Amino acid sequence: MTTGFWHQVTAVINRDLLRERRRGDVLWITIPFGAIALLLVPLAIGTDAILLRQIGPGMYWVIVMLFGVLVAVGKASSETLPQQDASALLGLDPAAGFVGRAASATLLLLIFETVVGLVAVGLYDVSIVGVPWLIITLLIVAIGLALLGTLTGSIVNSTSAGTALVPLLVAPLSVPLLLGATQSYEGLRLGHSILSWVLLMAAVVLVVAIIGVLTARPLQET
Amino acid sequence: MQAQTLNRRWPWVAIVLSLTIAFVFAMISPAADSLQGFERVRIMYVHVPAAWLAYLAFFVTFGGSVGYLITRNLRWDRIAAASAEIGVYFTGLAIALGMIWGKSTWGVWWTWDARLTLTAIMFFVYLGYLALRRTTDDSVLRAGRAAVLGVLGAVQIPLVHFSVIWWRGLHQGPSVVRADGPAIQDPLMLTALIVGVLAFTVVYVSLMVKRIELIHLEDRKAAIDQSIERPVAGEAVTVPDLGGSS
Numbered sequence: 001m002t003t004g005f006w007h008q009v010t011a012v013i014n015r016d017l018l019r020e021r022r023r024g025d026v027l028w029i030t031i032p033f034g035a036i037a038l039l040l041v042p043l044a045i046g047t048d049a050i051l052l053r054q055i056g057p058g059m060y061w062v063i064v065m066l067f068g069v070l071v072a073v074g075k076a077s078s079e080t081l082p083q084q085d086a087s088a089l090l091g092l093d094p095a096a097g098f099v100g101r102a103a104s105a106t107l108l109l110l111i112f113e114t115v116v117g118l119v120a121v122g123l124y125d126v127s128i129v130g131v132p133w134l135i136i137t138l139l140i141v142a143i144g145l146a147l148l149g150t151l152t153g154s155i156v157n158s159t160s161a162g163t164a165l166v167p168l169l170v171a172p173l174s175v176p177l178l179l180g181a182t183q184s185y186e187g188l189r190l191g192h193s194i195l196s197w198v199l200l201m202a203a204v205v206l207v208v209a210i211i212g213v214l215t216a217r218p219l220q221e222t
Numbered sequence: 223m224q225a226q227t228l229n230r231r232w233p234w235v236a237i238v239l240s241l242t243i244a245f246v247f248a249m250i251s252p253a254a255d256s257l258q259g260f261e262r263v264r265i266m267y268v269h270v271p272a273a274w275l276a277y278l279a280f281f282v283t284f285g286g287s288v289g290y291l292i293t294r295n296l297r298w299d300r301i302a303a304a305s306a307e308i309g310v311y312f313t314g315l316a317i318a319l320g321m322i323w324g325k326s327t328w329g330v331w332w333t334w335d336a337r338l339t340l341t342a343i344m345f346f347v348y349l350g351y352l353a354l355r356r357t358t359d360d361s362v363l364r365a366g367r368a369a370v371l372g373v374l375g376a377v378q379i380p381l382v383h384f385s386v387i388w389w390r391g392l393h394q395g396p397s398v399v400r401a402d403g404p405a406i407q408d409p410l411m412l413t414a415l416i417v418g419v420l421a422f423t424v425v426y427v428s429l430m431v432k433r434i435e436l437i438h439l440e441d442r443k444a445a446i447d448q449s450i451e452r453p454v455a456g457e458a459v460t461v462p463d464l465g466g467s468s
Contacts, residue, residue, distance in 0.1 A: 159357035
């Protein structure tokens with residue numbers, strides 16, 4: 001497999017999406033789990049419509065952060081050590097592997113965000129405002145979570161704690177994304193500019209992407 | 223023999239001496255502050271040095287992580303690991319003391335101020351770093367993975383430091399390192415604070431020396447353990463006696 005970088009990225013994306021189509025981890029497990037979590041919250045805190053409308057957007061983003069990590073990690077840590085060795089022997093560029101896994105996780109996260117978002121709109125009566133900026137926010141959050149999940153998934157892969165450790169690593173690091181996402185929605189609702197929040201999230205994405213690409217080879221060698 | 227004992231004990235002697243000096247300075251500095259009042263101001267002499275040393279410790283972890291990724295020398299990993307452990311301790315101390323001070327001054331244990339929140343996040347990031355290290359037995363494997371997280375986690379350090387400048391909150395802004403000079407007017411208070419920082423730096427260096435030494439010994443022990451051939455099941459399992467003639 002001594003082809004170009006982007007060809008390798010495409011191959012990894014295709015492989016991951018094919019695996020997801022066969023196993024359906026995200027579609028049949030993570031998305032329903034996220035929807036159930038949104039259903040449980042009102043049962044615990046009360047079903048007052050005004051209160052739910054207020055907390056709905058925040059709850060949605062918290063669910064996206066906590067459950068979205070599972071989507072990204074599932075893709076990153078699903079490779080066994082022999083599979084990783086085989087990929088390395090085939091000449092797969094570790095950076096291409098990282099970008100490919102993060103890209104496929106991004107696509108799955110976008111599906112997750114959309115379905116869970118519709119559930120949030122239905123259950124919490126969340127209003128959809130500023131659609132173009134909202135789409136940009138959803139996209140950046142998906143890319144950011146995918147990168148963080150893929151990177152930490154690679155770090156913990158085949159450790160004794162396995163993926164159990166990932167939420168502890170990703171949750172604190174994803175705080176800028178959570179802040180950016182919630183504040184962006186609030187800004188859109190009030191008609192304010194959200195450019196600064198979008199730039200903050202984009203900066204986080206850029207930093208994680210650079211670290212992920214630069215450390216892909218050292219991580220593969222360990 | 224005496225030289226060996228001295229060599230072994232100097233970190234502890236240095237810690238006790240430096241903390242005693244810092245304690246004396248903290249006690250002789252003026253107690254009453256027009257805003258903070260009474261004795262609670264003395265919490266600052268531990269809280270501020272602890273927070274500064276936490277930054278230093280995590281920055282050293284970052285340096286050690288980068289050093290390991292470049293050189294693949296485990297010495298850098300030991301520096302990073304030891305520094306992260308001490309940094310987590312200092313961060314926890316700074317948060318705990320800040321909460322005690324906050325309760326008596328602001329009336330609440332915790333407030334959603336940017337500095338407080340980001341410090342708590344930094345604390346959890348490095349707890350994750352230490353948890354990651356515990357999940358991998360192989361020292362080379364552990365060093366590589368921890369180094370990546372050590373680099374990633376360092377993004378938090380400038381965020382925490384500059385949070386009081388970038389966001390308005392309850393936490394006060396920089397008091398000592400400022401373009402227009404220190405905000406603390408009383409020279410004795412300022413001296414006590416600087417002495418506190420120096421004393422905590424001595425504590426940090428001393429603990430680093432001992433911890434690096436200990437990690438080195440742990441790695442050597444692990445290597446010896448791995449080199450010893452042991453029976454797979456051990457003596458707990460014996461060959462079953464099925465009876466009959468042999």
